[in-house]
Amino acid sequence: MQTKILHFLKKATNYISGEEISDNLKISRQGLWKHIETLRESGYDILAVPHLGYKLVSSPDRLFPSEIKPNLKTKYIGKKIYYFESLPSTMDTAMQLGLKGAEEGTLVLAETQSHGRGRMGRPWVSPKYKGIYLSLILRPQIPPQQLSILTLLAAVSAVETVNEVFGQEAKIKWPNDILLNGKKLGGILTEINAEVDQMRFVVIGIGININNDKKSLLPQATSLKEERGESFNRISLLQKILKSIEDNYESFKTKGNDFIIDKWRASNVTLGKRVKVNLHHVLLEGQAVGIDSDGALLLRKDSGITQRVTSGDITLSR
Numbered sequence: 554m555q556t557k558i559l560h561f562l563k564k565a566t567n568y569i570s571g572e573e574i575s576d577n578l579k580i581s582r583q584g585l586w587k588h589i590e591t592l593r594e595s596g597y598d599i600l601a602v603p604h605l606g607y608k609l610v611s612s613p614d615r616l617f618p619s620e621i622k623p624n625l626k627t628k629y630i631g632k633k634i635y636y637f638e639s640l641p642s643t644m645d646t647a648m649q650l651g652l653k654g655a656e657e658g659t660l661v662l663a664e665t666q667s668h669g670r671g672r673m674g675r676p677w678v679s680p681k682y683k684g685i686y687l688s689l690i691l692r693p694q695i696p697p698q699q700l701s702i703l704t705l706l707a708a709v710s711a712v713e714t715v716n717e718v719f720g721q722e723a724k725i726k727w728p729n730d731i732l733l734n735g736k737k738l739g740g741i742l743t744e745i746n747a748e749v750d751q752m753r754f755v756v757i758g759i760g761i762n763i764n765n766d767k768k769s770l771l772p773q774a775t776s777l778k779e780e781r782g783e784s785f786n787r788i789s790l791l792q793k794i795l796k797s798i799e800d801n802y803e804s805f806k807t808k809g810n811d812f813i814i815d816k817w818r819a820s821n822v823t824l825g826k827r828v829k830v831n832l833h834h835v836l837l838e839g840q841a842v843g844i845d846s847d848g849a850l851l852l853r854k855d856s857g858i859t860q861r862v863t864s865g866d867i868t869l870s871r
């Protein structure tokens with residue numbers, strides 16, 4: 554009901570009478586007032602003036618589903634949204650929903666995470682109301698070995714969105730670090746529920762630093778606000794990322810891995826560079842000469858042997 558009331562308030566350019574809203578929604582004036590109060594408690598600034606009615610002055614900077622859905626141009630991604638003020642990690646909640654049969658495209662959002670996690674067991678710092686922390690459930694018909702492609706797909710989608718909104722070339726460091734001006738703006742974490750040769754579902758986690766201030770960022774990290782000196786609208790950015798993921802995912806289903814790999818190549822900063830690869834306890838060094846059609850990095854070591862690297866962390870040497 555509150556979403557419907559907001560729809561009327563947003564549509565009106567000025568005051569809208571309580572009578573008009575309550576008649577349309579078939580609720581009492583008293584009932585309407587109660588909903589207005591609840592909306593105010595959620596942070597909506599709504600004026601109420603006798604004989605004039607209600608006027609929406611401002612909406613809170615929150616990723617409420619009621620804010621995201623109206624302008625979301627997707628067919629299925631984000632059509633079902635689970636929103637939380639705080640979670641340990643959106644990954645765990647999405648995994649649980651996936652196990653209960655949540656449909657493809659189901660989205661879990663949190664305004665902050667107490668135990669947000671990144672790749673290789675690292676924490677993901679998730680200050681409240683500053684970034685986008687999401688987990689998305691997909692149910693692709695691909696073998697588990699091709700999981701990396703979905704990670705690259707998410708990285709490509711995030712980069713395309715940042716470039717559109719920010720007007721500057723964000724880049725990808727293999728496999729999925731999103732860089733802006735050489736610093737880390739975001740990352741992707743993919744987790745899977747699968748049998749040996751069949752994927753049941755995948756959870757794609759995306760974290761992007763949007764309005765973080767310097768003090769809440771790790772030394773090598775940045776945010777859109779830090780780079781531009783102004784705040785960004787998290788809602789429209791999120792809507793665009795979801796649309797970009799859906800478009801790329803649909804193209805991937807019809808055109809295959811190369812569609813994603815080609816886009817990834819166009820935005821990457823890794824290929825052609827000398828890199829160090831940290832494989833948990835093993836350190837490899839060599840030239841990043843390519844990625845294969847499953848998204849694995851091809852590393853030409855100094856011995857001349859090319860090794861296929863499917864996970865790990867890289868540092869660019871030169």
Ligand code: BTN
Binds near residue numbers: 641671688730742
């Ligand atoms: C990385 O670069 O290491 C990946 C970072 C992924 C962070 C996101 S934030 C939303 C989702 N929930 C988590 O706990 N992690 C991912």
